[in-house]
Amino acid sequence: MKRRLFISFFGLLAVLVLLPRGADALTISPPYFDYSLNPGDTVLDVIKLYNESETGTETYYPIVMNFGASEDEGGSPQFYPPEEDQMGRGLAQWITVDTSPITIAAQERANLQFSINVPKGADVQPGGHYGAILMSTSPPSIEGNGVGVASQLSSIMLVRVSGEVREVGGIAEFGFADPQVWYNHLPIDFLLRFENSGNVHLRPTGNLMIKNWYGRTVESLRVNPEFKSVLPMSIRKFTFGWTKESEDSLSRSSALEKELRNFALGKYTAQLVLNYGSTNQVLTATRVFYVWPWRLMAIFGGGLLILLLGFWNFKRNYDKSLLRRFERMKKQVDQSKKTEDKE
Known part of the structure; x- marks a missing residue:
C-alpha cells in the first residue's frame, strides 16, 4: 500500500529554519x-x-505535486x-x-516554462483542480513507496474547469478569537470560519462594521483583503481585529x-x-460585545467621588x-434697634 506524503507549509518552514541556504534564498514569482x-x-505560462x-x-529541482486543504483550517496547502x-480535484x-x-548564479534570474493541458471527456470533473x-x-528520492523532498518553495496553481460548477458557501462560525463578550480594552479579534460546500474554490470578501450603542459606525474592517481562497469541501479560518494601537507597541x-x-x-x-462567487452571493452575521475598562472607570469614579465630596464639604x-455671617448681621441689627429705643 502506498505511503502518502503530506507536506504542509508549516513543515516546510520548519525545514527552512534548519537550512541556512537553498530554497530560502529563492524568490518565486508569481x-x-x-x-x-x-x-x-x-495554457502556457x-x-x-x-x-x-x-x-x-x-541548484533547484522542479517537482510537480497535487495539493488540497489543510485539516487545521489555516489555509496552508497539503501536498501529495x-x-x-x-476527490478527482x-x-x-x-x-x-x-x-x-x-x-x-547569485543574484541571477531564470524562467521555468510549463503548460497545463485539460483533457476532454466525461472523466474530467468540472470545478476546481489544484496542483x-x-x-x-x-x-526527489524514492524510498520504498514514499517520496522524499528537501527544503522547497512552490508556485501553486488553481484551475476552474467549466461545466456544472457549484458555488456554495456558508458561515460555519462567526465570533471572537477569544471566546468572550466582555473586554477591558481593544483589540477585539474576530474569527470567521467560512465553509465551501461546492466544487470550486471561493474567495469570500466583505466588510465588518462595528457600531456603538446608539447605532453610529465607529469602525469598518475589510475581510480577506488578500483574496485568499477556500478550497472545495473545506473550511478556512479568517481572523481580523479592531484596535487603535497594536499589541506589540503596548507589550511593555x-x-x-x-x-x-x-x-x-x-x-x-x-x-x-x-460576498462570494461569480454572482456575488451575500452572507451576513451579527455579534454583540461589551467593552468596560474597569481600571479607568475605577480611577474616574474615585476621582469623581473625591470631587463630589470636596464640593459637598466646600458647600x-x-x-x-x-449662616454665621447672617447671625452676626442680625445681632448688629438687634443692637442698633436697642440703642435707638434708649435714645
Missing part, C-alpha cells in the same frame, strides 16, 4: 496562478526564479503525489514541465495604560457582510459661613 479553462484547453544569495550558485488525486497529471535541475510546482534543493505597557491607549466603552454590535462650610 506565488500562484489562477485559470478558468474548458475541457481540451491548453512561466514561473520566474530569482537567487537572492550574495555568493555562489544554487500526482498519482494521489483527492488533482491537477498535477495535467501539468507538463521540464524537471531537469536548474542552476542559478503546484515545487522547487526543491535536492533531487501596564493594563491601565492599555485601557487608556486602546480605549472603548459600552455596548457594540459587529455586523458582517460577505457645607460655605453654608455655615453664610
Whole structure:
C-alpha cells in the first residue's frame, strides 16, 4: 500500500529554519496562478526564479505535486503525489514541465516554462483542480513507496474547469478569537470560519462594521483583503481585529495604560457582510460585545467621588459661613434697634 506524503507549509518552514541556504534564498514569482479553462484547453505560462544569495550558485529541482486543504483550517496547502488525486480535484497529471535541475548564479534570474493541458471527456470533473510546482534543493528520492523532498518553495496553481460548477458557501462560525463578550480594552479579534460546500474554490470578501450603542459606525474592517481562497469541501479560518494601537507597541505597557491607549466603552454590535462567487452571493452575521475598562472607570469614579465630596464639604462650610455671617448681621441689627429705643 502506498505511503502518502503530506507536506504542509508549516513543515516546510520548519525545514527552512534548519537550512541556512537553498530554497530560502529563492524568490518565486508569481506565488500562484489562477485559470478558468474548458475541457481540451491548453495554457502556457512561466514561473520566474530569482537567487537572492550574495555568493555562489544554487541548484533547484522542479517537482510537480497535487495539493488540497489543510485539516487545521489555516489555509496552508497539503501536498501529495500526482498519482494521489483527492476527490478527482488533482491537477498535477495535467501539468507538463521540464524537471531537469536548474542552476542559478547569485543574484541571477531564470524562467521555468510549463503548460497545463485539460483533457476532454466525461472523466474530467468540472470545478476546481489544484496542483503546484515545487522547487526543491535536492533531487526527489524514492524510498520504498514514499517520496522524499528537501527544503522547497512552490508556485501553486488553481484551475476552474467549466461545466456544472457549484458555488456554495456558508458561515460555519462567526465570533471572537477569544471566546468572550466582555473586554477591558481593544483589540477585539474576530474569527470567521467560512465553509465551501461546492466544487470550486471561493474567495469570500466583505466588510465588518462595528457600531456603538446608539447605532453610529465607529469602525469598518475589510475581510480577506488578500483574496485568499477556500478550497472545495473545506473550511478556512479568517481572523481580523479592531484596535487603535497594536499589541506589540503596548507589550511593555501596564493594563491601565492599555485601557487608556486602546480605549472603548459600552455596548457594540459587529455586523458582517460577505460576498462570494461569480454572482456575488451575500452572507451576513451579527455579534454583540461589551467593552468596560474597569481600571479607568475605577480611577474616574474615585476621582469623581473625591470631587463630589470636596464640593459637598466646600458647600457645607460655605453654608455655615453664610449662616454665621447672617447671625452676626442680625445681632448688629438687634443692637442698633436697642440703642435707638434708649435714645
